Amino acid sequence: MTDVTAARARPAIPLSVKLAMGFVALFVLFALFGHALTPHGFRDTSLFDRLKPPGTEGYPLGTDARGRDLLARLVTGAQITLVVAIVGTLIGAILGSLLGILAAARRGKTEAVIVAAIDVQASLPIIIVALFMLAMFDNSFTLFLLLVGLNGWEVYARLMRGATLQAKESGYVTAIRALGASPARIYLRHVLPNILNIALVQFTVNLPLTILLETALSFLGLGVQPPLTSLGQIMSEGRDRLMTAWWLTLLPGAIIFCLALSVSMIGDWLRDRLDPTLRSER
Amino acid sequence: MIGYILSRLIRAVATLLITVTLVFLFIRFSGDPAAALVPPDAPQEVIDQYARAMGLDQPIWVQYTGYVGGLLQGDFGFSIHTGLAVEEVFLARLPHTLELGLTALAMAIAIGIPVGAIAAIRRGSALDRFVMAFSVFAFAMPNFLFGLLMILIAALVFGTFLGGDSASVLWPALTLGLAAMGSFARFTRSSVLETINAPYMRAAEARGVPFRLRLIRHAAPNAAIPLVTLIGLSLGALVAGSVVTEQVFAWPGVGQLLVRSVATRDLAQVQFLVLVVAFTMVLANLLVDFLYLLIDPRIRAS
Numbered sequence: 318m319t320d321v322t323a324a325r326a327r328p329a330i331p332l333s334v335k336l337a338m339g340f341v342a343l344f345v346l347f348a349l350f351g352h353a354l355t356p357h358g359f360r361d362t363s364l365f366d367r368l369k370p371p372g373t374e375g376y377p378l379g380t381d382a383r384g385r386d387l388l389a390r391l392v393t394g395a396q397i398t399l400v401v402a403i404v405g406t407l408i409g410a411i412l413g414s415l416l417g418i419l420a421a422a423r424r425g426k427t428e429a430v431i432v433a434a435i436d437v438q439a440s441l442p443i444i445i446v447a448l449f450m451l452a453m454f455d456n457s458f459t460l461f462l463l464l465v466g467l468n469g470w471e472v473y474a475r476l477m478r479g480a481t482l483q484a485k486e487s488g489y490v491t492a493i494r495a496l497g498a499s500p501a502r503i504y505l506r507h508v509l510p511n512i513l514n515i516a517l518v519q520f521t522v523n524l525p526l527t528i529l530l531e532t533a534l535s536f537l538g539l540g541v542q543p544p545l546t547s548l549g550q551i552m553s554e555g556r557d558r559l560m561t562a563w564w565l566t567l568l569p570g571a572i573i574f575c576l577a578l579s580v581s582m583i584g585d586w587l588r589d590r591l592d593p594t595l596r597s598e599r
Numbered sequence: 600m601i602g603y604i605l606s607r608l609i610r611a612v613a614t615l616l617i618t619v620t621l622v623f624l625f626i627r628f629s630g631d632p633a634a635a636l637v638p639p640d641a642p643q644e645v646i647d648q649y650a651r652a653m654g655l656d657q658p659i660w661v662q663y664t665g666y667v668g669g670l671l672q673g674d675f676g677f678s679i680h681t682g683l684a685v686e687e688v689f690l691a692r693l694p695h696t697l698e699l700g701l702t703a704l705a706m707a708i709a710i711g712i713p714v715g716a717i718a719a720i721r722r723g724s725a726l727d728r729f730v731m732a733f734s735v736f737a738f739a740m741p742n743f744l745f746g747l748l749m750i751l752i753a754a755l756v757f758g759t760f761l762g763g764d765s766a767s768v769l770w771p772a773l774t775l776g777l778a779a780m781g782s783f784a785r786f787t788r789s790s791v792l793e794t795i796n797a798p799y800m801r802a803a804e805a806r807g808v809p810f811r812l813r814l815i816r817h818a819a820p821n822a823a824i825p826l827v828t829l830i831g832l833s834l835g836a837l838v839a840g841s842v843v844t845e846q847v848f849a850w851p852g853v854g855q856l857l858v859r860s861v862a863t864r865d866l867a868q869v870q871f872l873v874l875v876v877a878f879t880m881v882l883a884n885l886l887v888d889f890l891y892l893l894i895d896p897r898i899r900a901s
Contacts, residue, residue: 325670355714360845382712440880442839445857445873449622452861452869453629533843536743537858552743559751570744578739585735 331482334586337579344576348399351392359393360544361385368562379564381555390551391569397547398573401465401531406524408466413473414509414516420474421481422504431474438471443530451539465531469523473516480512514591521584525577532573548573600892607888611881622870623666627659670874676867680860685871689853696852699845700837702768703776707746707833711780715787719829720814720832722792730784737781742840746774746847761848771848775840779833786829797821824895832888838876 330338355377363384371379371387378387420431447464454460458495481504484490493503532542535549536556543550548569555565650656654665669675675685718730749770753761761770794800795818803813845854853872860868 415801433613433617436610437617440614440618440877440884441873442835442876442880444839444842445876448842448857448861449869449873450626452864452866453625525739529739532741533743536741537843537846539858539861549743552747556747559747560754566744566747570741570747573741574739576746577741578735582735589841 330367331586334582335338337582339581340575341583344395344572344579347392347393351395352389354392355386355388357386357389359385359546363584368558370562371564371568378568379562381551381562381565387551387564387568390546391548391572394546394548394551394569395572397541397545398528398531399542400551400575401462401547402524402528404462405465405468405531406520406527408463409468409470409514409523409527410473412466413470414477416470417474417477417479418481418504418509421478421485422500428478431478435471435474438467443468444533447530447534448539452582456539456542458541458545461534465527465534468530469519472523473519476515476519477512480515481508484508485510512554518588518591520549521580521587524584528573528577528580570592600846603892604889605732607885609765614881615877619664619667619670619874620845623663626866626870627662663678675871678865678868680863680865680868682782687867688856688868689871689875692851692856696841696845696854697848698768699771699775699850699852700841702772702828703837703840704779704833706772707776707779707783708830711783712787716785716791716822718784719791719795720787728790730788732820733783734785737784739776742774742777743843743847746771746844749774750847763900766848771844771850773838774847775844778840779836782833782836783826783829787822790825791818794818794821820894824891827890827894828887831883831890834883838880 339493363380366373366376366380366384368382369376369380369384371377373379376386376388378391381390416431416434420428434556443464446467450460450464485508490503490508493507498507531540531547532549532552535547536553538550538553541547541550551569552566552573555562555569558564647656654662657665673686677683678688679683681688714730714733718727721727750761751769753759760766795814800813800817803817808816841852842854842857844850845852846858849855853875857869857872859865860872
């Protein structure tokens with residue numbers, strides 16, 4: 318009996334998840350300290366070293382059409398992709414969760430407006446909204462970050478609204494209300510910690526989607542703009558030389574794929590641990 | 600049931616109206632449309648003249664009712680890029696996108712659903728593990744990378760270029776449908792697993808109904824219900840994916856038109872395409888809701 322409870326408390330981490338965690342750790346280290354690996358800056362051009370293949374003296378990962386070191390560009394690209402992924406996913410999670418809780422707490426008109434906003438967002442894929450905004454406003458990094466941040470807010474809002482409505486019916490909320498707590502205190506101090514798991518699970522689902530959205534928009538040339546760079550933007554620049562300089566597209570592409578794969582594998586595993594009712598392997 | 604249909608219809612119309620209003624407000628307040636039409640050094644009188652001609656001196660609600668009225672009468676504006684009516688430009692490209700999108704959806708359904716069902720029936724086998732791994736792979740694979748990989752392989756191995764309107768639709772469709780295929784397989788697997796362990800299945804087994812018949816008669820209809828929703832929901836992912844896929848394969852469809860219009864800031868074209876996407880999605884969601892009525896007696900009863 319004790320064996321069973323011990324096993325449930327701390328299940329072994331599967332090898333695939335360990336590998337995924339290893340890759341994510343490596344990626345973060347690469348983004349943080351990768352510039353130490355190369356003497357070149359990510360914008361330094363060298364006309365004599367154009368389109369060098371990987372393994373060239375001084376350029377372990379080769380250079381692009383303007384003689385820029387691909388390793389240095391990948392490090393900066395990884396930094397930007399990391400920042401956009403984390404900040405973007407956080408924006409959607411916080412905005413969506415707060416709106417969901419607000420809708421359930423206030424009911425009435427507030428709820429009607431928020432539910433209508435959820436319906437509108439659900440009828441428009443986020444990439445279409447982002448393209449619409451980018452057609453009207455000058456592309457800046459802040460605007461891009463906000464647009465990517467909108468990714469999936471409506472899912473948080475819907476989930477958190479449902480969970481808050483359920484919590485409202487439970488005994489502990491009635492008890493705290495009877496003690497005279499203010500609504501802000503009830504929902505942020507007591508309800509939120511109880512339903513935070515739901516948002517956390519959704520966060521792990523959304524994180525790889527945000528990474529893929531950022532890289533896709535940058536790949537289309539409508540995301541991160543030069544002189545900044547991101548993994549998708551490096552691919553976009555190297556696209557036309559796919560046949561002659563494969564490293565410009567395939568290396569950033571492989572990093573994006575492995576990162577999205579690792580993050581979603583860790584997310585699946587976390588979801589199974591945090592929320593047994595949502596088990597993907599039933 | 601009439602109430603259910605009515606409430607869905609009202610919600611759909613309200614969603615569309617809000618979308619139209621938001622698009623109008625954003626376009627109207629993102630900049631001066633008159634100033635955008637004239638050369639940058641044009642004198643103020645010329646700008647004012649344009650503004651009067653376009654009705655920009657009217658109160659905002661007059662402009663708004665004019666805008667909505669125009670949309671209802673099929674007056675969607677003209678592309679500044681080509682000078683043609685935006686709906687003509689769109690309709691010329693629509694067949695390409697429909698061909699691509701429908702092929703992708705057909706591939707995703709024809710492969711994803713049977714594969715997921717087999718994985719569930721042979722739960723725990725090597726095949727099951729392979730299907731699960733495939734669905735994770737398909738989810739994490741960016742479609743632009745997959746498309747480029749296929750172009751590269753085709754060029755190196757077969758010496759052909761995949762792309763343009765004369766090329767086969769199969770490769771772009773596989774690129775576009777891959778993610779949906781993976782999610783269909785995964786979802787079918789969990790949906791079938793849920794039904795084959797349900798009490799009515801054990802009851803059927805106790806009555807002596809053979810395994811095959813149990814699957815087809817009892818498990819399949821119940822497992823199919825959530826799949827209808829999933830296919831409806833996958834439409835958004837297909838629309839979003841087609842934007843990138845068409846760009847990779849130089850496929851002359853609506854997605855490519857949208858990216859080009861955004862890059863050249865052809866606002867009339869962009870807003871029309873956004874409204875078309877919203878309309879299609881709302882209509883698809885409505886259809887899914889009504890399809891539910893047909894296939895799920897539980898909703899009809901309530």
